[in-house]
Amino acid sequence: MASKEERKLAILLLLRQRRKRRNKYKKRFWIKxxxxxxxxxxxxxxxxxxxxxxxxxxxxxxxxxxxxxxxxxxxxxxxxxxxxxxxxxxxxxxxxxxxxxxxxxxxxxxxxxxxxxxxxxxxxxxxxxxxxxxxxxxxxQFIKPPTTTSEWEKIATDFWQLWNFPMCCGAIDGKHVVMQCPSRDGSSFFNYKGTHSTVLLAVCDARYLFTLVEIGSSGRNQSLKQSLIDV
Known part of the structure; x- marks a missing residue:
């Protein structure tokens, strides 16, 4: 069994080794x-x-x-x-x-x-x-969802007059943003593409103005449009 002096010496050597290791990786430059x-x-x-x-x-x-x-x-x-x-x-x-x-x-x-x-x-x-x-x-503040029937009808009218789309209330697009799986989150963000992602989705009117956005929906939704249903 090691004596008290030998244990002290071992601890001092260990501390010195750790100090050298820290100094080895210490930043050498303030700015590269x-x-x-x-x-x-x-x-x-x-x-x-x-x-x-x-x-x-x-x-x-x-x-x-x-x-x-x-x-x-x-x-x-x-x-x-x-x-x-x-x-x-x-x-x-x-x-x-x-x-x-x-x-x-x-x-x-x-x-x-x-x-x-x-x-x-x-x-x-x-x-x-x-x-x-x-x-x-x-x-x-620039994202203003329609709140009345007349506002929705105005959007539909613009789509018809400007783009020849009848009965259209918005253009939808979105994106799966690949991410690391959050800790202890299982398959909530696992999408049909085989990766973990969060969904960004937006709806705009006929004049390219955003009317609805959904940020951060889980990637397991099989369709980006499902995020709009969840809003």
């Missing part, structure tokens, strides 16, 4: 070298500004919206995205919105978006989370 020239080389300060000034068509393809629509959206969500920092210059609301819209327009990985904008992966994750909440807070 490839991120230090972000404003000079990243997409927002170079490519996007060039498209805004000289190629609006490419800007539209990049963000799925025109420069003027981008500015209008920024005016709505900008106050929610403004940050202050005592340590370093924060990412501007304009760039935060650009990161979020590019992610939504392409469905690209967060790591790829991080490299394109020369931001840290964790920073992009935080931006997407905060910007999504900001977009919902700023835009939910």
């Amino acid at each position: 070298d490839i991120l230090k020239r972000r404003k000079e080389l990243e997409e927002y300060h170079r490519l996007i500004q060039e498209m805004r000034l000289n190629d609006p068509e490419s800007f539209y393809q990049y963000f799925r919206m025109t420069p003027s629509r981008f500015d209008l959206l920024l005016g709505l969500v900008g106050p929610y995205l403004k940050k202050n920092s005592l340590y370093r210059e924060p990412v501007s609301p304009e760039e935060r919105l650009a990161v979020t819209l590019r992610f939504l327009a392409t469905g690209d990985s967060q790591q790829s978006i991080a490299f394109s904008f020369r931001l840290g992966h964790a920073t992009v994750t935080k931006i997407l989370e905060e910007s999504s909440e900001a977009l919902w807070s700023a835009l939910q």
